[in-house]
Amino acid sequence: MIDRRDYPLIAALAGGVLVMLVLSLAWGDSAVSLPSALRDLMAGRHSVGAIIVGQLRLPRAILGVSIGAALGLCGAVMQGYLRNPLADPGLLGVSGGAALGAVLVFYTGLAGVSALLLPAGGLMGALLAVLLLLGLVGQGGTLVLLLAGAALSSFAAALTAMAMNLMPSPYAAYEVMRWVMGSLTDRTLTDVSISLPGTVAGCLLMLTTARALDALALGDEVAESMGFRLRGLSGVQTRVVVGAAVAIGSCVAVSGAIGFVGLVVPHLLRPLTGHQPSRLLLPSALGGALLLLVADAAVRLLSGATEIQIGVLTALIGAPVFFRRVIAMRRSQA
Amino acid sequence: MTGLVARGLTLSLDGRTVLHEACVAVAPGEVVGVIGPNGAGKSTLLRVLSGIQPADAGEVMLEGRALAGMTPGDRARRLSFLPQEGEPPPPMRIEDLVALGRLPHRAARDGARDRAAVECALAETGLLDLRDRPASQLSGGERARLRLARALAVEAPYLLADEPVAALDPAHALAVMASFARLARAGMGVAVVLHDLTLAGRFCHRLVLMRDGRVVAQGRPAEILTDGAMRAVYGVTVRRVGDAVVPWSLTDGRADDERTGS
Numbered sequence: 001m002i003d004r005r006d007y008p009l010i011a012a013l014a015g016g017v018l019v020m021l022v023l024s025l026a027w028g029d030s031a032v033s034l035p036s037a038l039r040d041l042m043a044g045r046h047s048v049g050a051i052i053v054g055q056l057r058l059p060r061a062i063l064g065v066s067i068g069a070a071l072g073l074c075g076a077v078m079q080g081y082l083r084n085p086l087a088d089p090g091l092l093g094v095s096g097g098a099a100l101g102a103v104l105v106f107y108t109g110l111a112g113v114s115a116l117l118l119p120a121g122g123l124m125g126a127l128l129a130v131l132l133l134l135g136l137v138g139q140g141g142t143l144v145l146l147l148a149g150a151a152l153s154s155f156a157a158a159l160t161a162m163a164m165n166l167m168p169s170p171y172a173a174y175e176v177m178r179w180v181m182g183s184l185t186d187r188t189l190t191d192v193s194i195s196l197p198g199t200v201a202g203c204l205l206m207l208t209t210a211r212a213l214d215a216l217a218l219g220d221e222v223a224e225s226m227g228f229r230l231r232g233l234s235g236v237q238t239r240v241v242v243g244a245a246v247a248i249g250s251c252v253a254v255s256g257a258i259g260f261v262g263l264v265v266p267h268l269l270r271p272l273t274g275h276q277p278s279r280l281l282l283p284s285a286l287g288g289a290l291l292l293l294v295a296d297a298a299v300r301l302l303s304g305a306t307e308i309q310i311g312v313l314t315a316l317i318g319a320p321v322f323f324r325r326v327i328a329m330r331r332s333q334a
Numbered sequence: 335m336t337g338l339v340a341r342g343l344t345l346s347l348d349g350r351t352v353l354h355e356a357c358v359a360v361a362p363g364e365v366v367g368v369i370g371p372n373g374a375g376k377s378t379l380l381r382v383l384s385g386i387q388p389a390d391a392g393e394v395m396l397e398g399r400a401l402a403g404m405t406p407g408d409r410a411r412r413l414s415f416l417p418q419e420g421e422p423p424p425p426m427r428i429e430d431l432v433a434l435g436r437l438p439h440r441a442a443r444d445g446a447r448d449r450a451a452v453e454c455a456l457a458e459t460g461l462l463d464l465r466d467r468p469a470s471q472l473s474g475g476e477r478a479r480l481r482l483a484r485a486l487a488v489e490a491p492y493l494l495a496d497e498p499v500a501a502l503d504p505a506h507a508l509a510v511m512a513s514f515a516r517l518a519r520a521g522m523g524v525a526v527v528l529h530d531l532t533l534a535g536r537f538c539h540r541l542v543l544m545r546d547g548r549v550v551a552q553g554r555p556a557e558i559l560t561d562g563a564m565r566a567v568y569g570v571t572v573r574r575v576g577d578a579v580v581p582w583s584l585t586d587g588r589a590d591d592e593r594t595g596s
Contacts, residue, residue, distance in 0.1 A: 083421065215437050217424045218484065224386040225415035226438050226488075227406035275426045275468075 003279045013286035020293035024061040059187045064296050065289045070199045070247040072288020075262030077206045080213035080277030081240045088263035093152025094129045094245040098252035100156045101125020106176045107163045119194045119253040126249020182256035182311025191254040202247025212236040213277035258311045260318030337361040342392035352378045354547040360523040365514050367538030368527045375547040376527045380494045384415040410438035414490035418497050425470035435487025455486040475506040492523045511537040532578045
């Protein structure tokens with residue numbers, strides 16, 4: 001899965017993630033000495049620095065890395081599995097399900113009861129969506145998967161819009177809208193503990209498909225003849241769908257829907273990894289983490305009285321990449 | 335028992351019987367041509383022989399072991415399958431794509447052996463000079479050679495190729511068939527679906543003639559490519575150039591015109 005030729009790229013991306021991680025912990029509205037805050041944190045001393053770094057900046061940084069990595073990896077896996085460079089994690093309808101679950105928590109007013117209920121609603125929504133998806137797809141192939149995902153996404157989006165439409169107070173509707181746009185602000189270590197296990201488990205499951213994704217580049221029949229089971233309980237399709245759903249559901253449940261990372265990052269890195277699906281996985285995870293940390297830093301830098309949502313920013317970064325791609329494609333076809 | 339031996343293969347798909355009690359054998363060192371009209375069940379037979387399509391009845395034995403009882407990896411190391419051309423290849427380097435043929439051997443982690451297999455496959459298909467080119471830049475003929483190289487890199491003792499020369503010009507088609515002949519001399523068992531009766535007659539040791547999911551005849555090319563069989567199965571009359579058979583006109587006369595003068 002890790003090719004010697006990709007070492008420089010992986011090292012550069014990992015270095016970038018590390019730098020942004022340190023920056024994310026060290027930089028903020030309050031001037032805090034990072035080394036002393038970390039020392040206090042390790043020693044269990046409740047200094048102001050330890051609280052700011054440990055309870056505000058650390059969760060945000062961890063979520064930036066884990067959610068960005070999950071989105072990047074998931075995009076690479078989906079694009080490899082579907083052999084479509086436009087595939088992204090949102091395609092399965094799982095993000096939509098998670099968003100709907102969380103919005104229903106807002107709608108019913110449960111969000112005010114406990115902070116835990118919001119991510120729990122998101123997780124439930126994602127879980128329900130993936131069960132529906134697996135039931136709909138059955139032994140069907142990639143086209144059935146895409147259609148089922150599209151149907152689920154639009155249905156979840158319609159229900160989400162309806163919930164917002166019927167929301168009792170405009171303030172609640174505004175809250176929901178902000179949540180749906182995605183954010184890492186004010187997340188706590190509890191959010192991390194809700195999101196991280198599923199994210200890691202989903203990513204590990206997706207990574208087991210690396211060799212199969214390479215074989216699939218040669219077509220379904222060749223992959224099967226080379227010993228890879230595509231359908232069925234332990235088949236590649238189930239591992240891709242369940243892995244992506246668990247990871248993305250766990251992410252959306254705490255951060256809201258963050259678009260474009262899963263689409264753009266694999267797209268940008270593919271030419272640098274020889275267009276080989278397995279070689280794209282780790283760089284895409286690192287690239288996703290880097291992009292989200294950079295976007296989060298930009299959020300903090302650019303936000304004035306009203307915070308710019310990180311999902312808006314990733315889309316603002318992502319869309320021009322596509323404009324460039326469209327122009328390049330048009331030139332190559334001219 | 336040596337070889338790849340199938341007995342009584344029967345398969346229905348969507349309520350239609352696509353294979354009916356088909357029996358076929360491929361021994362090491364021979365090229366077996368599978369011929370017959372479109373829809374005769376040739377590709378389905380190959381898919382069942384490769385193990386990716388289970389049959390409703392009958393069995394496939396590979397060197398005395400039931401194919402159905404083998405692990406997918408075990409099967410993949412013994413049978414290499416080259417399906418009809420589907421989607422165009424991804425723009426990966428040619429050498430990297432051919433190296434994917436080593437995926438069934440990944441557990442062995444023998445880098446030197448993998449490299450040697452890829453080198454051999456590139457040499458056999460004449461792709462050594464193109465190894466660094468992206469596959470997306472290849473012509474149709476080069477793509478066919480690339481697909482064959484990937485199948486050869488598996489180093490399986492049996493190769494099942496479905497219409498590998500369908501889209502090729504005469505030179506490329508002859509080169510691919512000559513490859514099969516060379517591989518058979520080296521001990522490989524090759525089953526190849528062909529529409530070109532001239533190539534089938536020239537390069538195959540034995541032919542399997544199919545129609546409507548049944549194997550209607552098998553034997554040496556001279557025994558199979560008879561005027562009677564060609565008329566009965568394909569509905570064509572043939573002319574002979576040396577040992578080669580050339581389809582000449584339809585038995586109902588529709589292909590006749592003044593230019594051919596028949």
